[in-house]
Each structure stands twice: as structure tokens, then as C-alpha cells.
Amino acid sequence: MDSEPFIFSSSDRALQWVDLCSKALAAPREDVATMLANLCCFGSWDVMIYAIESLPPSSTDEELDLPGVVARLKHQMLVLTNEYGLDELLASFLLAHLSPTSNRQYKAFTAEDDPELTPQSRAAFHAVFSREEDGGGESGDGKIDVSVIPFMTHPDPYRCSVVMDLCGETSPPNWEWIFDRLGWDFDFCDEEHPDLDEPACLIFDDELGDVPIYFTGLYGPPLDCATLESDRANRLQRAMCVGDFLTYRQDCAGVALLLKRWPQAKQIGDQVFCHIGSAYERESNSWRDLLCNMRCTSISRLLELNKAVVDINAGHNAIADGHGHFLQLSSVSLSGIDPEDLEVLIEEGRITLVQSTHQDSGWTLQRYLIDGIDL
Incomplete structure (x- = not known):
């Protein structure tokens, strides 16, 4: 904290x-x-x-x-x-x-x-x-x-x-467990607390090259056009990232990721989907909200699977989070808990799952507390 x-x-x-x-x-x-x-x-x-x-x-x-x-x-x-x-x-x-x-x-x-x-x-x-x-x-x-x-x-x-x-915290180091499990080749920048318009790390992708990763303290469900228009904080955050990306990251890949503080989950039918942030694509000058699962073993794979998604609120079989494995990993990791410690914490009864559902969209924010305290 x-x-x-x-x-x-x-x-x-x-x-x-x-x-x-x-x-x-x-x-x-x-x-x-x-x-x-x-x-x-x-x-x-x-x-x-x-x-x-x-x-x-x-x-x-x-x-x-x-x-x-x-x-x-x-x-x-x-x-x-x-x-x-x-x-x-x-x-x-x-x-x-x-x-x-x-x-x-x-x-x-x-x-x-x-x-x-x-x-x-x-x-x-x-x-x-x-x-x-x-x-x-x-x-x-x-x-x-x-x-x-x-x-x-x-x-x-x-x-x-x-x-x-x-002003909310972003806690980029908590993403290391997630990147490791997905097999992403990452390199965190020297700045311990990068500014809102600076990437906190680079992910090397075999197909794309170096992908800048920005982090935001904002959280919430995916943004449709109407929501984004009224959400001034998200508009400003995206604008700052685009400004830095287009001005200073010309040697990087043609895409950048903006990852949120907490994962958002939604059950559609018998499938679970997990939203983690968005991607900006230089060529089309556009943003796309992202779903993720354990099959996203690279950023290029993440983007490829998300191409099948026409409506993020409807999901798609290609990017469903089977058994909620990625949701569990991201919820634990972004709560500052080593996933290897989870089983012991559950056995000791020290861990609490906290959830908050966005009434209009049905997306649910979730995180964990140890002994009822933020880490």
C-alpha cells in the first residue's frame, strides 16, 4: 500500500x-x-x-x-x-x-x-x-x-x-507473475514509478518486436463508444499514452498495451471471460479492449485471438477463460500475492475474495485480501 x-x-x-x-x-x-x-x-x-x-x-x-x-x-x-x-x-x-x-x-x-x-x-x-x-x-x-x-x-x-x-496506484511489479506464466519476454524500465504517459516495461514479441506496456490505476468494464465519451479519465489516460507512443516509441512495434489495475470478469452462458486492458494500434489509430486467457502465450497471439471478438460483451469461444484459470492468476497476482502461496493461504483461512459487480454491464471486479488487509 x-x-x-x-x-x-x-x-x-x-x-x-x-x-x-x-x-x-x-x-x-x-x-x-x-x-x-x-x-x-x-x-x-x-x-x-x-x-x-x-x-x-x-x-x-x-x-x-x-x-x-x-x-x-x-x-x-x-x-x-x-x-x-x-x-x-x-x-x-x-x-x-x-x-x-x-x-x-x-x-x-x-x-x-x-x-x-x-x-x-x-x-x-x-x-x-x-x-x-x-x-x-x-x-x-x-x-x-x-x-x-x-x-x-x-x-x-x-x-x-x-x-x-x-492518481490510483498501478503496481507494475505485480504483473511479473502474469507475464512469467504466459511466457512473455519482459523487461521492466528503470523508473520505479513511471509517469502516466511512460511505459513501465517492454515485452519482446517474436512477430511484433518491442511492445511498450503502459499501466493505469483506472479500472472498470470495457468501454463502448458512449461510455468512453463520458469517461474523461479514460480518455485522458489513452491520449497521454498515444502521445508518448507516437512521439518517442517510433522504433517499437506498431502496437502498445494499456493494462488496468484489476481484472474484470463476466460469465456469458457457461463461459467466463477476463478483461485486462486495451491495445492501441498505430496503423489504424484505434483502441481495442482486450480479453485474455492462458492461451495468449504472446502479444501477437493475444491480438490474434481478440480479432474474433465482435462484441466484447458477448465474448467469443476463441478467447474464453476456460475454468477461470487466467482470472484466478490475474486476481491473485494483482493483489500482490505470489500464486505459489495461494494454496497455503486458503488452507490457513487467511485469504478473502472481494468482488464488485458493475450493475449495468455485468462485469465483475475482483481481488484478494490477506487477513482482511491490503498488501
Whole structure:
């Protein structure tokens, strides 16, 4: 996970947070308790309480340098917006009043309050999305220069939603197990965290040559034309990849892959299909969403099998995932679990399958947790 687990100074303070937030959002206490556990990088309330009672408390925001606070805030914003569907202004408003990782006194608020960003939370929000290491509203001692706060533009929620979607982790190393099992000859680039418009690795294909592989934190079902038109984050991600591919990868193959953070599965009749991402083809200047199975022993084979697919939502026998073997491999690997450890984890009862089905399309996102915690 990107952030370290945060351990409260006491369970009473955690319970106070749950009570105030539950009243503010008019949400069940059980749901808010789980949300707080997720904000603190725990898989459940029970695990978080056990940690509070067993381990020393974590350093609060006031004890950290600015990069540490920004990393926490980024994680908290992602949890509130991506996992719980809060808009950016309400999420920032909540964190300004009920910061779980600060030692400040909690401030109650209600749904009737106007969720405008305070100067302090606006500055912190700006810091999260600023790519500048020097400047960008920061003074030399690592603290935010409050003199520039009046000149900061207010974040546009319409555009912030795109940024938040794209900020999700990609975890390229987790794909190594998948590439190995498929027999793909891969070479990861030197950058540990490549930018969104940079390939994280190259796959050498006997027929195609070097194929750049981009990764995205976005997830979701395959995109038809109507969905893509309204999905600003996916449009932006694809545009960035095309820009890099056409400008800097002219010596590479005529195709590039954009792989998603999690696999999507759909059962059609008695067959299972697994969606992993999309391919851009230079010659036709077009994207194609991809299905994959264990017979895709090369990228050229992957593309060849997908040619039989007229409608990805209908699948095709040629690319069906027999017995769900590829779905299992990708779900385990992309959850950060070595597939060789799966049988032992199942026997010990330590692994949990988590699924979420997209109601309109029927595609299901799935991943695994160990001991109820993200790896």
C-alpha cells in the first residue's frame, strides 16, 4: 500500500471520530467505522482496534514533514472519493474538520454547512496535486507559505475528479507473475514509478518486436463508444499514452498495451471471460479492449485471438477463460500475492475474495485480501 497504517492514540478517539462523522454524513456507524479503518490503511474496524490496543500510536500529522502529510492526505482523498463516492469538496471539508491523523480537536459539522475549502485545507489540497518539489506554495523549511494562499486558485471539482481517478496506484511489479506464466519476454524500465504517459516495461514479441506496456490505476468494464465519451479519465489516460507512443516509441512495434489495475470478469452462458486492458494500434489509430486467457502465450497471439471478438460483451469461444484459470492468476497476482502461496493461504483461512459487480454491464471486479488487509 502507498501509506503506512495509522494507529490512533486510543480507541476512544477513534470512536469519537466515528460518532461525529456518522452524524455529519447521516450514515450508519458501522459503515463509517469501516471507512475510518480504510482511511487509516486497515482492512476492517476490528483489525484497527486490535492494532490500537497492541501497538504504540503513530506520529500525527503535526510531527511529520510536509511530504509525509501530503502522502497521507492523498491516500485519504483517494479513499473518500474513489471508494466511498464523496465529491472532492465534501471530502476536503470532512478532512479539514475530522482529520483522523492529526492531533487537532475534532470539529462537528452538518450536511447543512457550506462545504467550502478553508485556506488551510485549500493549501494542503493544492500541495497534493502540485508536481513541483521547490515552490508550488512551499517555503524552504518544508511548510506551506501562507502568504501565497490568497493567490491559489480554487480546485475545480469537475477536473479534480479526473485527477483523483488517475492518481490510483498501478503496481507494475505485480504483473511479473502474469507475464512469467504466459511466457512473455519482459523487461521492466528503470523508473520505479513511471509517469502516466511512460511505459513501465517492454515485452519482446517474436512477430511484433518491442511492445511498450503502459499501466493505469483506472479500472472498470470495457468501454463502448458512449461510455468512453463520458469517461474523461479514460480518455485522458489513452491520449497521454498515444502521445508518448507516437512521439518517442517510433522504433517499437506498431502496437502498445494499456493494462488496468484489476481484472474484470463476466460469465456469458457457461463461459467466463477476463478483461485486462486495451491495445492501441498505430496503423489504424484505434483502441481495442482486450480479453485474455492462458492461451495468449504472446502479444501477437493475444491480438490474434481478440480479432474474433465482435462484441466484447458477448465474448467469443476463441478467447474464453476456460475454468477461470487466467482470472484466478490475474486476481491473485494483482493483489500482490505470489500464486505459489495461494494454496497455503486458503488452507490457513487467511485469504478473502472481494468482488464488485458493475450493475449495468455485468462485469465483475475482483481481488484478494490477506487477513482482511491490503498488501
